[in-house]
Every structure is written in structure tokens, then in C-alpha cells.
Amino acid sequence: xxxxxxxxxxxxxxxxxxxxxxxxxxxxxxxxxxxxxxxxxxxxxxxxxxxxxxxxxxxxxxxxxxxxxxxxxxxxxxxxxxxxxxxxxxxxxxxxxxxxxxxxxxxxxxxxxxxxxxxxxxxxxxxxxxxxxxxxxxxxxxxxxxxxxxxxxxxxxxxxxxxxxxxxxxxxxxxxxxxxxxxxxxxxxxxxxxxxxxxxxxxxxxxxxxxxxxxxxxxxxxxxxxxxxxxxxxxxxxxxxxxxxxxxxxxxxxxxxxxxxxxxxxxxxxxxxxxxxxxxxxxxxxxxxxxxxxxxxxxxxxxxxxxxxxxxxxxxxxxxxxxxxxxxxxxxxxxxxxxxxxxxxxxxxxxxxxxxxxxxxxxxxxxxxxxxxxxxxxxxxxxxxxxxxxxxxxxxxxxxxxxxxxxxxxxxxxxxxxxxxxxxxxxxxxxxxxxxxxxxxxxxxxxxxxxxxxxxxxxxxxxxxxxxxxxxxxxxxxxxxxxxxxxxxxxxxxxxxxxxxxxxxxxxxxxxxxxxxxxxxxxxxxxxxxxxxxxxxxxxxxxxxxxxxxxxxxxxxxxxxxxxxxxxxxxxxxxxxxxxxxxxxxxxxxxxxxxxxxxxxxxxxxxxxxxxxxxxxxxxxxxxxxxxxxxxxxxxxxxxxxxxxxxxxxxxxxxxxxxxxxxxxxxxxxxxxxxxxxxxxxxxxxxxxxxxxxxxxxxxxxxxxxxxxxxxxxxxxxxxxxxxxxxxxxxxxxxxxxxxxxxxxxxx
Amino acid sequence: xxxxxxxxxxxxxxxxxxxxxxxxxxxxxxxxxxxxxxxxxxxxxxxxxxxxxxxxxxxxxxxxxxxxxxxxxxxxxxxxxxxxxxxxxxxxxxxxxxxxxxxxxxxxxxxxxxxxxxxxxxxxxxxxxxxxxxxxxxxxxxxxxxxxxxxx
Ligand code: FES
Ligand code: FES
Numbered sequence: 001x002x003x004x005x006x007x008x009x010x011x012x013x014x015x016x017x018x019x020x021x022x023x024x025x026x027x028x029x030x031x032x033x034x035x036x037x038x039x040x041x042x043x044x045x046x047x048x049x050x051x052x053x054x055x056x057x058x059x060x061x062x063x064x065x066x067x068x069x070x071x072x073x074x075x076x077x078x079x080x081x082x083x084x085x086x087x088x089x090x091x092x093x094x095x096x097x098x099x100x101x102x103x104x105x106x107x108x109x110x111x112x113x114x115x116x117x118x119x120x121x122x123x124x125x126x127x128x129x130x131x132x133x134x135x136x137x138x139x140x141x142x143x144x145x146x147x148x149x150x151x152x153x154x155x156x157x158x159x160x161x162x163x164x165x166x167x168x169x170x171x172x173x174x175x176x177x178x179x180x181x182x183x184x185x186x187x188x189x190x191x192x193x194x195x196x197x198x199x200x201x202x203x204x205x206x207x208x209x210x211x212x213x214x215x216x217x218x219x220x221x222x223x224x225x226x227x228x229x230x231x232x233x234x235x236x237x238x239x240x241x242x243x244x245x246x247x248x249x250x251x252x253x254x255x256x257x258x259x260x261x262x263x264x265x266x267x268x269x270x271x272x273x274x275x276x277x278x279x280x281x282x283x284x285x286x287x288x289x290x291x292x293x294x295x296x297x298x299x300x301x302x303x304x305x306x307x308x309x310x311x312x313x314x315x316x317x318x319x320x321x322x323x324x325x326x327x328x329x330x331x332x333x334x335x336x337x338x339x340x341x342x343x344x345x346x347x348x349x350x351x352x353x354x355x356x357x358x359x360x361x362x363x364x365x366x367x368x369x370x371x372x373x374x375x376x377x378x379x380x381x382x383x384x385x386x387x388x389x390x391x392x393x394x395x396x397x398x399x400x401x402x403x404x405x406x407x408x409x410x411x412x413x414x415x416x417x418x419x420x421x422x423x424x425x426x427x428x429x430x431x432x433x434x435x436x437x438x439x440x441x442x443x444x445x446x447x448x449x450x451x452x453x454x455x456x457x458x459x460x461x462x463x464x465x466x467x468x469x470x471x472x473x474x475x476x477x478x479x480x481x482x483x484x485x486x487x488x489x490x491x492x493x494x495x496x497x498x499x500x501x502x503x504x505x506x507x508x509x510x511x512x513x514x515x516x517x518x519x520x521x522x523x524x525x526x527x528x529x530x531x532x533x534x535x536x537x538x539x540x541x542x543x544x545x546x547x548x549x550x551x552x553x554x555x556x557x558x559x560x561x562x563x564x565x566x567x568x569x570x571x572x573x574x575x576x577x578x579x580x581x582x583x584x585x586x587x588x589x590x591x592x593x594x595x596x597x598x599x600x601x602x603x604x605x606x607x608x609x610x611x612x613x614x615x616x617x618x619x620x621x622x623x624x625x626x627x628x629x630x631x632x633x634x635x636x637x638x639x640x641x642x643x644x645x646x647x648x649x650x651x652x653x654x655x656x657x658x659x660x661x662x663x664x665x666x667x668x669x670x671x672x673x674x675x676x677x678x679x680x681x682x683x684x685x686x687x688x689x690x691x692x693x694x695x696x697x698x699x700x701x702x703x704x705x706x707x708x709x710x711x712x713x714x715x716x717x718x719x720x721x722x723x724x725x726x727x728x729x730x731x732x733x734x735x736x737x738x739x740x741x742x743x744x745x746x747x748x
Numbered sequence: 749x750x751x752x753x754x755x756x757x758x759x760x761x762x763x764x765x766x767x768x769x770x771x772x773x774x775x776x777x778x779x780x781x782x783x784x785x786x787x788x789x790x791x792x793x794x795x796x797x798x799x800x801x802x803x804x805x806x807x808x809x810x811x812x813x814x815x816x817x818x819x820x821x822x823x824x825x826x827x828x829x830x831x832x833x834x835x836x837x838x839x840x841x842x843x844x845x846x847x848x849x850x851x852x853x854x855x856x857x858x859x860x861x862x863x864x865x866x867x868x869x870x871x872x873x874x875x876x877x878x879x880x881x882x883x884x885x886x887x888x889x890x891x892x893x894x895x896x897x898x899x900x
Binding site for chain 1: 774778779780781782783784785786787788790791793820821822824825831835837838839840841842843844845846847848849850851854869870872873874876877878879880881882883884885886887888889890891895
């Protein structure tokens, strides 16, 4: 009926409303929990009084830090997050208690009956203030508000600036933004009779959740089973907070010995969940007359808010990618993240790159104008090519460096050169100013030297020839399970219909690391490819005598096996039955270990990521001279994806990333006042809607990468990291005015 | 008092009339395909059809649908479970990611096509603007609705 061939294993469930998200689950005798916040932002807690709440209709129990049997403090890097506030409130989203009641309405009713007596502390809201030696400390035991400080020291910037003909100094600011996954946090926990706590929930990563739950409950990891549940969007935002929501729910279930559900209202979600870091970026760039960049000095100051989360990792990526995809011999970079009383910040799609790309891709165009080059020419003269060295000393040689390729493709598709000549630069006869803009980036894949990168997969063929597949990565809504199925089908030469993705559980497969850093496909796919290799080897080794051939004769194709020497074909069912007749399970485990990476923290040098991807986006727009309204007319993106696994899903990653980038550029901002979030729901937090979006064009660029066993690379984040600078550049070309702050508000 | 939900007539007791309609649909009828995203009528996740108009349900009361015909996503496919062409198009066009907006999007698309079986892309975008999708960037959703117009 349609020429389009999109497919996903959960397509039917999702399009019929059958998919069961956490809040859709019900269990016998299930209780409901809700969080209680204080009214404060920074204060010592003198007393939390729950006695009135306990008397409230339907309330079964009110839980505070005193009820925590395990560790109340946890975190992925620093254990500085209090799952229940103890002696101090550090931010307005801190949770002081949990109310458990028979119904959710009764629980909500009791929220106002908890009183918190406090002694106010001065507010620390400005990151620059946080650096001062006399600043109040958010976490006294750390003796500093600095969460992280990464550096790059390459060559000599002094020399570089001395050899420059032109020097620019600019300051950029980016805003606090909210992930805005459409499904708010939710969890259902069931205390099982064998002492295991069963956890369902909306989350980024079941293993991360398991660590939070086990820590709070004081249980062993094996006593917590986190089960894969459909997740209504994450974008990096369902790690810490979502895991903490699960942990608190599990505590309620443990203490009441009942199944407990906790589903967040949007207001709670926005108040409590971590956000994307706002940055202040100061750049100094020197270039010679030919437009060659001679030196870059930069300083980033990120507001980490009241807890660490993954701030050190986010800032690290900013550091490694601080010069954009350009060759620079002299670099000095200092990237700092500091504590304040603002809402904490952590992982979000892009992970430290959207901020930096906005700055560097704006700056490079200003530099171009000063040296008299076009935006195309200045990039060509400085961008990394095959075999070049990154600013951290990594030689880009083991994969295809196709930055110039994606750059060319986008220009051709959109007709960049011609349209650039038509830009208004602030002058036009009508009410509309026209502009076109472009931006490029490169991106290190997966975690890089930030973390240990490995993942496993299990192939378990059944006697009837059907196959169960499981991988240590988690579906976040992006279609990861479907991609994994397709990779396996291709590797084994079998129909995808044979394969079922095993609903994942932390108790059946080893921890595969979190679904962040666009690593799901590359790491999970790598593990599946390894498992498939082992699976095929096992079959050949087991059956070569039975089939009277050599181990090398097995060709897995056409939904079965051809024996190359004899030309005989066996169906997959026949092969699997022979395996069982040989008392051998057609079962294989695969482990993919990310290739070696390295990092020297002192000078910021090393092979930061095992492989890289390249992207380019361009956009056309008009600016209304009277109203200042920006209208997007067209957008084109080209990204290197390694190998395309599922085209429609890949396109969805492109469009979704681009549109999220449009919001970042033009409208999204979590507004706060005195440390309290003012953008409490989507009437005050403006997301991009269908009518704001132009028709877009996505160009999938494939390349061979021996470092990715399945050939696939990540695309979720690259598509989200350069739309803002492309828009900023287009606005400049339309209005003749540069904007240094996101979101861009046109001033006429 | 009665209402029709997904083709079935339901008798409404007096005490239920003041209940929130979305709660009634999700909790009492266990039709959990209707989602909850904001509860203040700005995200569209809770969209249902009332007399073939796409409307949000999170701020309505049960009494608002007395004597009316309501359809939720569960009532949208054929009785034998076969997908409606619009649902199939959502799958074919890659219009689904996390799926949280999908029920509201499908019903909104249907309400549009029911009234206008030859909409422009701009008209489609306008029609689905009340429903937020954070994942897909809307393009494939517009494609799916556009590709299905011929079935109406
Ligand atoms: S839940 Fe009703 S519009 Fe958002
Ligand atoms: S598919 Fe996730 S919100 Fe639309």
C-alpha cells in the first residue's frame, strides 16, 4: 500500500496503544507514591514533620531519609546526590519525603501536610560567584565548588597569537534546557517473595537504575531485577533522575511490602530532573592572512547545579571538541563545571557538544569575514582531512574522514553558494530578510576515554528454529531493538521474523553500559556481530563431520546454510535440529570491547575516541523585519552513519535531532527565578511544534569503518549538535547582526 | 446517562460524572493507550475523538461526553485487529519512535483526513500542531498522514 518500508518490532504495539509503559501497569493491592519538595532552595533542615501527613486519609506511610536502610547518597561519578534530603536543602528540586497512599489522589492530598522547618542559607546562583574563594560551598566536604576542570595544552598559544594577523575575542552563552521526553518519570516496583525487588520503569538504562536501587535499599545487585519497560523518550534525560525515582519507589515497596507505583506529574519532572548545562564560553582565536587558524584559547564555565551527575564527562567532551573539526596547532582550553543552587545538569543528547559547536561555528564565520573568505573557503582551509591530527594529538587514520564529503553534499543539495549571494544582510524591499547558514562538526563516538566501553549479546536459538536475542543495551524509543534484530538477521543470513528481542532484564545479561553517547547501535551491534561469529563457528565445529565437509564450507545465507563444497542447502530449522541432535545448544555469547583509547588529564592529550563521525547541516530562513519572527524555510543534513541499518529509523534520528536543534536555537529555555524553576510545564516551556518545522532533507552518508564490527555508527547526537549554529549563521546573513546567546531573540 | 466508547455503549453512574475524563478512560476503563503528558491541555498526548473531532481529554469531565461518541486509540483498528491504513502508514513511514505521542497523533491525523481528504503538507502540520512529538521532528508523521489521504 505504501512504498515506504519502515519496520520496527514494537510498531504494532505502539500504533495501537497496546505498548505498556510503566504508568499503564497495574498490580493487585498496588499503592501509590508521590514526592514531597520543600519550598526552599538553600537551607539547613531543622525538622521535617510528617505527622499530619501520616494521619491524612488513605496514607499508608511517609518516608524520609531516616527510613533508608542502605546508602542515601549516590551518584555515577561522585556520590553527592541525596535521594532524600537530610540536613540540608541544596536546590528547589530536592525531595524531602515520599508519601505512600492507597490512591494517587490521596497521596497528592497529603503533600501539603508535610512541613519542613529550616534555617535559610544564602543562595549561590551565579557560576562565576561559585569560583570565588569566599563563596559559600554547596558541598562543604569537597572544599570547593569546582566539580571538574579539564584542560588542553597544545603547542604555545602565545606563539600562535604572535603569528596571527587577526585575533578575535568573543563570548557566547547557552541556556538551560529540558529534555522534554513526552513520558514523565514513572516506576512500578514489586517486592517478590524470594526477596528480590522487581523494578519496572521509564529509564535510560536498567543497569544504572539497578545500582541506584540496590544502593538505597542496601541490597545486593542480584537482589534487584530491573526489567525493560517501554520508555517514552529519554534524550539522555532518563539516567540519574529516572533511576532515583525507581529507587524511591522500590524503597516504598520494600517498606510497605506492596507493589508501589510512582508516576510524576510534569511539574515535578521539570522541577526535579537534571537538564542540559548552560555554558558561558570565552574564545580567543588567531588566524593568519590566508585564513589558517593559528591559535585558539578558550574557557568554558558550565553550571552543574547542586549535584555532580555526569558533569565531568560532559565537560570532557566539550574539551576534546573545543576547536570544532579544525586543525589547530596551538590550543589552550580550560573547561570548568561548578556547583550552584540551580537545578543540576547532566547528560543530554549532544553531551557537551551543542554548546561548543554553537560558539565555534559562529566564530569561524566571523573570522572568515574578517579575513575576506567565504564560509565555505575558511572551513575547507582548516577542516580535518584523512590522516590529520586532532587537537588532542589523535591521528584520524583508521576510518574514513569524510567531513569534506558531507560538507559538499549539503552545499550541493541546498544550493548554498548561489543562495548565499541572495542573503539580505539587513536590507530588503519587503518585510522579510532572507538568510542561509551552514555548520559542520565531528564527533567522537561512544564514551571515549570517559568510560569503560564494552557490551555483550546473547543468541539463543530454539528447537523450532526461532531465535531469542538479547543485548546489553536498552531501547529508549529510538528503535534500538529493531536495529539489533536487523543486524543479527543480516549476520546470520536469516529472516528477521525468526528473531524475537528478549525483553531485557538486568538478571539475565551482563551490564552493557548505558545507552548514551550514541553508543547503542555501535556497541550493541558490535556485541551481536561478535555473538553471531561465535554462533556460526559453533555450528560449523559441531556439524562439519555430520555433513561431511570442512568447517570452512559453511555459508550462512538465504535463511539456512549452504555447504560450498557440495552445494547442498539446509534450512535454518534443519541446522538447528542437527545441533540439538548433537546435544549442543545453538547458543552463543558475544562480547565487544571498544578499541583502546587514551587520555592524559594534565595536558589533554590522547586518542580520545576510538572512531569519529562527521556531519553538516544547513538551513534557510526569513526574519520578519517588523515582528522579529524567524521562519525556517528549508533544512538539509548530511551525516556519516557508517552503515545504514534501518533507513526510516535513521531518517527519524536525523529529523528529530534537527528539530530539537531548532528549538535550542530559537525557543527553548528553562526560566528560573531565585533558583526556582518558572517554566513549570509546556505552556511556559516552548517546544518546537509541527507548524514551526520546514520540510527537511536528510542525506545518509555511508562509510566503511573496521572499528565497528557491524559497520554501524551512532547518529542520535550528531544530528542534534549543529542546527543552532547553522541557524545563527543564517540569521546573521539575513539581518547582518550576530547573536551570541541562545535562544536567539531577534532585536530589531 | 450514557456515552459510547469505541462503539460500546456505557452507562454512567451519577457519581462518575464529575470525574476527570482522562482518569476515567485510563483507570476505570483501562484504556491506557490514551497518554498523559502535561494534564493542562498543551501537549496532546491525551487526545481522543469525540464525535470525530480530535480533542484533549485531560481537563474534561465524564459529563462532557454524555450522549456523545468517543473513540480512543484502542477503538481505531479494525475489529479483527488489522491495522487501519493510517496506523500502517505510521509504521511504514518511520513515524514512530518512543510511541508516546503516537495515539494522539494517529487520532489527530484521522480527524483531519475525515474532514479533508486532500490536505496540503501545511494543513497537516497545522492540524497536528496541538500534539507535541519530541522524537521524530514530525516529518515522517506528516508523510504518513499525507500518504493515507487516498484511503479517505
Ligand atoms: S495530557 Fe492532555 S494535553 Fe497534555
Ligand atoms: S515518538 Fe516520542 S514523542 Fe513522538
